Amino acid sequence: MEMPAPDPTVLARKDALIARFKEVLPKDAVISDPVETRAYECDALTAYKCPPLAVVLPSSTQEVAAALRICHEMQVPVVPRGAGTSLAGGALPSGDSVILGVARLTEVLETDFDNRFVRVQAGRTNLSVTQAVEEEGFFYAPDPSSQLACAIAGNIAMNSGGAHCLKYGVTTNNLLGVTMVLMDGTVIELGGPHLDAEGLDLLGLVCGSEGQLGVVTEATLRILHKPEGARPVLIGFDSNEVAGQCVSDIIKAGILPVAIEFMDRPCIRATEAFAGAGYPDCEALLIVEVEGSDAEIDAQLETISRIAQQHDPVELRQSASEEESARIWLGRKSAFGAMGQINDYMCLDGTIPVSQLPFVLRRIGEMSADYGLEVANVFHAGDGNMHPLILFNANTPGELERCEALGADILKLCVEAGGCLTGEHGVGVEKRDLMSDQYAPADLEIQMAVKDVFDPAWLLNPAKVFPLDISRAHRDRAA
Amino acid sequence: MLTPSTEDDLARMVAGAEGPLRILGGGTRPVGAVVNGTPLSTRGLAGVELYEPGALTLVAKAGTPLADVETALAAEGQRLAFEPMDHRGLLGTQGTPTIGGVVAANISGPRRIQVGAARDFLLGVRFVDGRGQVIRNGGRVMKNVTGYDLVKLMAGSHGTLGVLTEVALKVLPDAQAAATLRCRGLDDAQAVQALCRALASPYEVSGAAHLQKGAGDRPETLIRLEGFPDSVAYRAEALQKALGGVGVFEVETDPDATRAAWDGVRDVGPFHGRGGDVWRLSVKPTDAPGLVARLDGVEALYDWGGGLVWLLAPEDRGPAIRQAVSDTGGHATQVRGGGAGAFQPLAPAVAALQDALRHKFDPRGILNPGRMGRAA
Numbered sequence: 001m002e003m004p005a006p007d008p009t010v011l012a013r014k015d016a017l018i019a020r021f022k023e024v025l026p027k028d029a030v031i032s033d034p035v036e037t038r039a040y041e042c043d044a045l046t047a048y049k050c051p052p053l054a055v056v057l058p059s060s061t062q063e064v065a066a067a068l069r070i071c072h073e074m075q076v077p078v079v080p081r082g083a084g085t086s087l088a089g090g091a092l093p094s095g096d097s098v099i100l101g102v103a104r105l106t107e108v109l110e111t112d113f114d115n116r117f118v119r120v121q122a123g124r125t126n127l128s129v130t131q132a133v134e135e136e137g138f139f140y141a142p143d144p145s146s147q148l149a150c151a152i153a154g155n156i157a158m159n160s161g162g163a164h165c166l167k168y169g170v171t172t173n174n175l176l177g178v179t180m181v182l183m184d185g186t187v188i189e190l191g192g193p194h195l196d197a198e199g200l201d202l203l204g205l206v207c208g209s210e211g212q213l214g215v216v217t218e219a220t221l222r223i224l225h226k227p228e229g230a231r232p233v234l235i236g237f238d239s240n241e242v243a244g245q246c247v248s249d250i251i252k253a254g255i256l257p258v259a260i261e262f263m264d265r266p267c268i269r270a271t272e273a274f275a276g277a278g279y280p281d282c283e284a285l286l287i288v289e290v291e292g293s294d295a296e297i298d299a300q301l302e303t304i305s306r307i308a309q310q311h312d313p314v315e316l317r318q319s320a321s322e323e324e325s326a327r328i329w330l331g332r333k334s335a336f337g338a339m340g341q342i343n344d345y346m347c348l349d350g351t352i353p354v355s356q357l358p359f360v361l362r363r364i365g366e367m368s369a370d371y372g373l374e375v376a377n378v379f380h381a382g383d384g385n386m387h388p389l390i391l392f393n394a395n396t397p398g399e400l401e402r403c404e405a406l407g408a409d410i411l412k413l414c415v416e417a418g419g420c421l422t423g424e425h426g427v428g429v430e431k432r433d434l435m436s437d438q439y440a441p442a443d444l445e446i447q448m449a450v451k452d453v454f455d456p457a458w459l460l461n462p463a464k465v466f467p468l469d470i471s472r473a474h475r476d477r478a479a
Numbered sequence: 480m481l482t483p484s485t486e487d488d489l490a491r492m493v494a495g496a497e498g499p500l501r502i503l504g505g506g507t508r509p510v511g512a513v514v515n516g517t518p519l520s521t522r523g524l525a526g527v528e529l530y531e532p533g534a535l536t537l538v539a540k541a542g543t544p545l546a547d548v549e550t551a552l553a554a555e556g557q558r559l560a561f562e563p564m565d566h567r568g569l570l571g572t573q574g575t576p577t578i579g580g581v582v583a584a585n586i587s588g589p590r591r592i593q594v595g596a597a598r599d600f601l602l603g604v605r606f607v608d609g610r611g612q613v614i615r616n617g618g619r620v621m622k623n624v625t626g627y628d629l630v631k632l633m634a635g636s637h638g639t640l641g642v643l644t645e646v647a648l649k650v651l652p653d654a655q656a657a658a659t660l661r662c663r664g665l666d667d668a669q670a671v672q673a674l675c676r677a678l679a680s681p682y683e684v685s686g687a688a689h690l691q692k693g694a695g696d697r698p699e700t701l702i703r704l705e706g707f708p709d710s711v712a713y714r715a716e717a718l719q720k721a722l723g724g725v726g727v728f729e730v731e732t733d734p735d736a737t738r739a740a741w742d743g744v745r746d747v748g749p750f751h752g753r754g755g756d757v758w759r760l761s762v763k764p765t766d767a768p769g770l771v772a773r774l775d776g777v778e779a780l781y782d783w784g785g786g787l788v789w790l791l792a793p794e795d796r797g798p799a800i801r802q803a804v805s806d807t808g809g810h811a812t813q814v815r816g817g818g819a820g821a822f823q824p825l826a827p828a829v830a831a832l833q834d835a836l837r838h839k840f841d842p843r844g845i846l847n848p849g850r851m852g853r854a855a
């Protein structure tokens with residue numbers, strides 16, 4: 001992975017830049033000491049690291065605007081940052097960039113249960129949004145597994161999903177409005193507690209734009225009342241094909257589960273060894289969760305079990321209590337931890353049409369054998385969002401490179417099967433150079449034209465999302 | 480009238496156009512300025528191209544009649560969950576609504592409050608931009624964050640950014656049963672209070688409306704529940720209890736009556752065939768009754784728990800409506816009688832971004848110029 005060489009003229013202006021920041025921000029909000037900036041050298045894609053020129057941590061929309069105005073005047077690149085949990089390198093700095101962190105913007109500004117929304121500052125963590133409304137029985141639906149740490153700002157930038165998005169949608173479906181600062185310091189408001197856009201849907205455009213169009217400082221989020229309850233059923237099969245068919249039959253029967261999770265044999269074995277959840281040793285395992293009152297849950301689980309029976313499951317375990325539910329989820333929830341225990345791993349995130357599941361799993365198996373690297377699959381089967389985990393040993397020379405090559409091949413397979421490179425983690429730097437495999441030149445050109453509109457000088461997170469050779473003309477024209 | 484029969488045809492026509500084009504789906508929703516230009520119809524681009532019920536996805540060419548899409552889905556017990564309204568009765572238009580028109584105008588119905596708008600179900604698009612280039616964005620899978628989400632941008636752009644040629648949609652299972660809770664005689668404020676309470680319950684309300692003039696010209700407040708029969712019965716009873724303090728809600732379970740009631744809300748039935756301007760307001764639900772009370776001589780139909788307000792208003796009420804919405808927040812569109820000023824005026828910085836985007840997608844300004852205001 002390549003990054004553009006740092007601009008020496010920017011590096012030369014560092015002292016002047018820091019002095020200007022200190023005129024508009026509190027002292028402790030400006031970090032320029034190389035020892036301290038190191039804390040911001042990467043996000044959760046730790047294979048790539050580079051300390052930024054400086055870090056600013058504003059505490060208000062006005063301070064964000066002031067910092068951006070300075071960077072705009074001095075033509076210094078800016079990388080917005082939430083909690084730094086991106087798996088795609090979205091928050092990876094370049095040596096000539098300023099990290100603009102929103103971690104100090106954590107206030108709840110308004111809760112309104114009649115109108116079912118909460119307005120928060122964008123640095124607030126995902127889980128603490130739900131915590132702010134749960135006493136009244138409400139929750140914020142998108143729940144990435146990183147929800148304890150990740151910020152709403154990062155969720156919006158990546159359009160993050162979660163375990164329950166089959167029923168509740170991803171971030172963009174639950175985002176009502178934002179306050180956003182453009183690169184030149186202009187503050188704009190998009191949306192609000194009312195529904196749908198006036199004029200063009202800029203809110204929909206901003207969500208998922210990976211910190212390249214503006215810095216989000218506040219968000220209005222839809223909240224929902226919690227369901228009365230939720231319980232899963234665990235179903236084991238002897239073949240991936242049959243498990244895939246079962247998923248399709250459940251959906252066709254008119255049931256919309258809140259989650260359908262899928263694990264394959266390598267994943268089942270690894271998590272069993274780690275967590276001992278009592279999973280059957282089989283080819284494919286489904287966990288299907290439904291919501292409602294006790295009686296409603298029982299009725300839905302009965303229907304699902306009846307459908308599953310037609311596919312000769314090797315195991316079928318319907319949860320009847322909270323303890324049983326916890327046991328069923330235990331293995332799934334420790335899947336990543338289990339992998340981390342035995343190996344280094346790389347987590348992919350391509351999406352495929354659900355109907356292609358058996359084909360794609362078979363091909364991944366063949367590729368895994370060709371590369372001599374094991375791949376375990378755990379994913380959201382209802383929506384086709386795969387999470388193949390490639391296991392490798394970072395200490396073996398060449399193995400990371402081999403793992404990356406296999407990862408790229410698997411993602412291309414997802415595209416060929418009618419899917420896409422990333423379902424929820426974002427492009428960042430990780431999938432940047434594969435974008436041309438999914439999109440034709442004109443498709444990418446018009447996306448870059450959108451960036452030209454919001455950030456004509458290409459200062460915001462400029463080296464992400466678009467392959468460097470393709471974005472060069474835009475970046476050079478801007479410079 | 481230009482009627483391309485393939486995407487390539489269409490691309491050539493747009494590239495070769497020498498003046499403005501007026502883009503038409505079925506032509507049933509003429510909201511906004513009348514565009515002076517050569518009509519270009521997507522009618523020739525029709526057909527469902529892919530439908531996988533087990534994957535909840537359908538791909539259709541933009542000119543496919545909406546009815547064809549709905550028939551294909553119904554055969555598999557599925558539906559467009561966002562429940563697109565039919566504008567013909569309200570606007571007195573004729574023609575055949577197309578799926579591309581639904582998407583281009585981001586048309587939703589009562590269930591929007593529960594499941595989202597048309598834009599939330601749009602997985603991918605193909606379109607021809609103002610240069611005549613074919614562009615693809617999104618795809619046919621349910622989760623996709625690969626690059627910028629131009630899919631959302633195209634939904635509701637009213638043909639001002641590109642001519643849609645193909646749309647991919649997420650579909651959902653039809654409900655096995657439905658019920659309507661109905662209360663008569665509430666005033667607007669009481670009704671919106673009841674609707675908010677119902678929507679803030681765990682019972683997954685899929686419709687929440689209040690008609691100032693329902694059956695017999697009496698106020699009527701409606702709440703819809705959908706799902707499995709036992710579940711609908713259980714939830715109806717639970718809601719009846721929860722709303723007991725506000726009024727007496729009767730439960731209607733006859734499928735035909737329930738469908739008729741909600742089609743009436745969706746298509747704003749009470750305003751059909753009556754004179755006057757029609758406005759569509761999107762506001763914070765609890766602001767709605769007070770806002771309506773400020774306006775003389777208007778009749779209101781509230782959907783989305785109060786968040787969507789349809790107004791039938793005398794022709795001189797425009798400035799008062801704009802003022803009231805600007806004071807409370809939200810936006811207003813004059814759906815009938817609006818012309819060039821139909822859409823909500825935008826904040827200057829936002830308007831500048833939108834103009835600049837249109838200029839990128841359509842540098843010559845030939846696609847429905849000025850339709851949404853401010854000819855580019």
Ligand SMILES: Cc1cc2nc3c(=O)[nH]c(=O)nc-3n(C[C@H](O)[C@H](O)[C@H](O)COP(=O)(O)OP(=O)(O)OC[C@H]3O[C@@H](n4cnc5c(N)ncnc54)[C@H](O)[C@@H]3O)c2cc1C
Pocket residue numbers: 043044079080081082083084085086087089090091102122143144145146149150151152153154155156157158159160161162163210211212214215216217424425426461
């Ligand atoms: C263990 C683990 C599990 C995960 N599980 C999931 C999951 O289930 N689902 C899922 O979708 N993701 C998941 N992720 C990925 C990650 O948590 C999400 O992408 C998350 O939304 C990133 O949020 P963040 O605050 O950490 O953002 P960061 O990593 O700080 O930044 C992410 C992107 O957002 C931009 N950005 C940050 N702040 C702003 C701002 N204020 N304005 C504009 N742009 C901004 C950055 O420039 C960057 O491009 C997981 C990650 C980990 C480590």
